[in-house]
Amino acid sequence: MEFKTPKHIIAVSAYVTNQKNEVLLSKVHWRADTYEMPGGQVEEGEALDQAVCREVFEETGIIIEPIGITGVYYNATKQILSIVFRAKYLSGEIKIQPEEIKDAKFFELNELNIEQFITRPHMKSRTLDAMKFKSTIPYETWEVNPYNLLSRLE
Template sequence: MTPADLPRHSVSVAGVIADEQNRALLIRRRDTGRWEPPGGVLELSESIHDGLRREVREETGLEVDPVALTGVYKNMKRGVVALVFRCEAIGGELTTNPEVTEFRWATPDEVRALVVEAFAVRVLDALKTGQVAIREHDGTNLV
């Protein structure tokens, strides 16, 4: 087996932006209609924080400052490791785009109702303070 034949992981980043009432900013993805925190796959040549800032800016129009790593999550079916950060919005303006149809500020209870478990837990973990969460999921549910 050559190195090219070995299974590969990809790394994604997501930013949870919270307001003064501890509500999280969610995006509705145009391709799936799902509510999620903004984020996406890191490019090979970029740093983790640069990729996080780029993805959040592309999906929301906001400039953010990463405050803290709040969780590490692995999609066991797809081999995607996601790094989730609590972020502070420092500029920009919410703007829909080809990837996002709308935005919503959601309370923890609304996150539980609107977002599939594998993505809701990322937001809920980020809204808490404390240890970094490390969890596995199948793309929808925790495993």
């Protein structure tokens, strides 16, 4: 039997809050019925923490600092592994990329009003998990040969 390397898409998104504890959400053109946490696909050879910073910046103009991971999710239909980070807002004003993003804003978001903004159940559960998660799980990026720890989030 021949071994085939699995083909999966890896995506990242970020639960980002500002100084007012509002949550950054974006709306993409192809899912215009819902807001969601900003993020996107990881590029080949890219570390996950770098990918989430790049994606949030590209989509919203906001610079973030990832703190750690709040959840890992899998879409079996599309074979997408999605990792959600909690991240600190560092700087920037919202500037959307109109070819990809329809809208992006900071919202006062809580368990009672989340359905006004996030209509898709899998996006809602990820956001609620990130909202409720009081700590994060560690994430490390390594180079091997020789072993070199590039980054660690706790």
